[in-house]
Amino acid sequence: xxxxxxxxxxxxxxxxxxxxxxxxxxxxxxxxxxACMDARLNPYGVLGLAEGDxxxxxxxxxxxxxxxxxxxxxSQRLLGTREIILIHHTDxxxxxxxxxxxxxxxxxxxGVRPDWSAEAFTxxxxxxxxxxxxxxxxxxxxxxxxxxxxVYEVETGRLREVKR
Amino acid sequence: xxxxxxxxxxxxxxxxxxxxxxxxxxxxxxxxxxACMDARLNPYGVLGLAEGDxxxxxxxxxxxxxxxxxxxxxSQRLLGTREIILIHHTDxxxxxxxxxxxxxxxxxxxGVRPDWSAEAFTxxxxxxxxxxxxxxxxxxxxxxxxxxxxVYEVETGRLREVKR
Numbered sequence: 429x430x431x432x433x434x435x436x437x438x439x440x441x442x443x444x445x446x447x448x449x450x451x452x453x454x455x456x457x458x459x460x461x462x463a464c465m466d467a468r469l470n471p472y473g474v475l476g477l478a479e480g481d482x483x484x485x486x487x488x489x490x491x492x493x494x495x496x497x498x499x500x501x502x503s504q505r506l507l508g509t510r511e512i513i514l515i516h517h518t519d520x521x522x523x524x525x526x527x528x529x530x531x532x533x534x535x536x537x538x539g540v541r542p543d544w545s546a547e548a549f550t551x552x553x554x555x556x557x558x559x560x561x562x563x564x565x566x567x568x569x570x571x572x573x574x575x576x577x578x579v580y581e582v583e584t585g586r587l588r589e590v591k592r
Numbered sequence: 593x594x595x596x597x598x599x600x601x602x603x604x605x606x607x608x609x610x611x612x613x614x615x616x617x618x619x620x621x622x623x624x625x626x627a628c629m630d631a632r633l634n635p636y637g638v639l640g641l642a643e644g645d646x647x648x649x650x651x652x653x654x655x656x657x658x659x660x661x662x663x664x665x666x667s668q669r670l671l672g673t674r675e676i677i678l679i680h681h682t683d684x685x686x687x688x689x690x691x692x693x694x695x696x697x698x699x700x701x702x703g704v705r706p707d708w709s710a711e712a713f714t715x716x717x718x719x720x721x722x723x724x725x726x727x728x729x730x731x732x733x734x735x736x737x738x739x740x741x742x743v744y745e746v747e748t749g750r751l752r753e754v755k756r
Contacts (some may be wrong), residue, residue: 429676429696429740431621431623431675432623432675432677432738432740433642434621435621435623435639435641435677435705436751438638438639438640439638439640439750440685440749441640442637442638442639442640442749443748443749443750443751445749446748446749446750448632448749449746449747449748449749451631451632451746453630453631453632453683453685454608456631457594457595457598457599457605459595460629465624465647465648465649465663466617466619466647467615467617467618467619467644467645467646467648468612468615468617468643468644469643470636470642470643470663472634472636473606473636473643473741474602474603474606475603476602477603477634478597479632479633479634479637480631480632481631482631483629484629484631484720485629485650486649486650486653487647487651487659487662488649488651488658488662488663488666488667490623493659494659494708494750495651495657495659495660495708496651496659496709497708498652498657498706498708498709498711499629499651499652501696501698501706502652502710503629503652503713505694505697505698506685506688506689506694507685511594511596512594513596513599515639515746516740519617521617521666521670522666523652524670525670527693528667530666530670532644534731534732535670537734538731538732539730539731542662542665542732543663544658544661544662546666547662553674557661564658565740567698567703567704568702568706569697570701570702574594574596576596579671579694582613583613584607584610584613584614584648585606585612585613586603586607586610587600587603587607590625592748
């Protein structure tokens, strides 16, 4: 049995106990979270989110790229969110390599050099600030008064705010 | 008190009960999930995921754009994942507008037309297949034998597989 099959068995159990079929499309708490994809960071657990509460956007690093700006623009303009919470975390994989190394390795293995940046970074807090700056600079995202950035500590479970 | 402050109070409670400080960086189940950011879709609940299990990548629609391909390439090449689960869902906001409408509305409101596609779609299952096709076409993502796509039914809590 594949891991996917194992998780599908979990999904059947979830459906059997499901009682949330009437939740509206817009997030109840009017908040969007942008977080790293890291397996140890569970935004539902950390922030106490339940089904219906918040948009959750995630990628490698929790960095703001054009796709996160697209998602945030749709979240705010069409679905009413007003606050943004950015979460990077300690011991992040993005701290362990450089863009150049990653793209060169892909090129050596496949013959094709990626035409995108790997978005690696060397300083967690600086990259949170850079992600906030990218949001602030994007006219497609209308609500910017409540954009706050955090580092999640995988060692302690704590969330600490990044000072601007 | 802002919603962010309310969620930070939840985060303090999470940290107070935290006992998972020794989880390794690579996901234990060697799986990456790509899902819509929708508030009603909780991948942890649906798939029975716990901290440490899986990479979770999310955006508006759960569509595969260059940023998801970047995240999946990093997930597989550097952190050992081998299976991919794609999840779109019923009643998705992405079914309610077109790229052209969205970009024109932003242009009218801000003066600046987005230079990215909004990635709107008209058929859920076709868009899941398109996302799978984008993964299959990307040489940066090495492991493609276990890529499966699903539609989550927000009305019933069920996950149904999309046939190729």
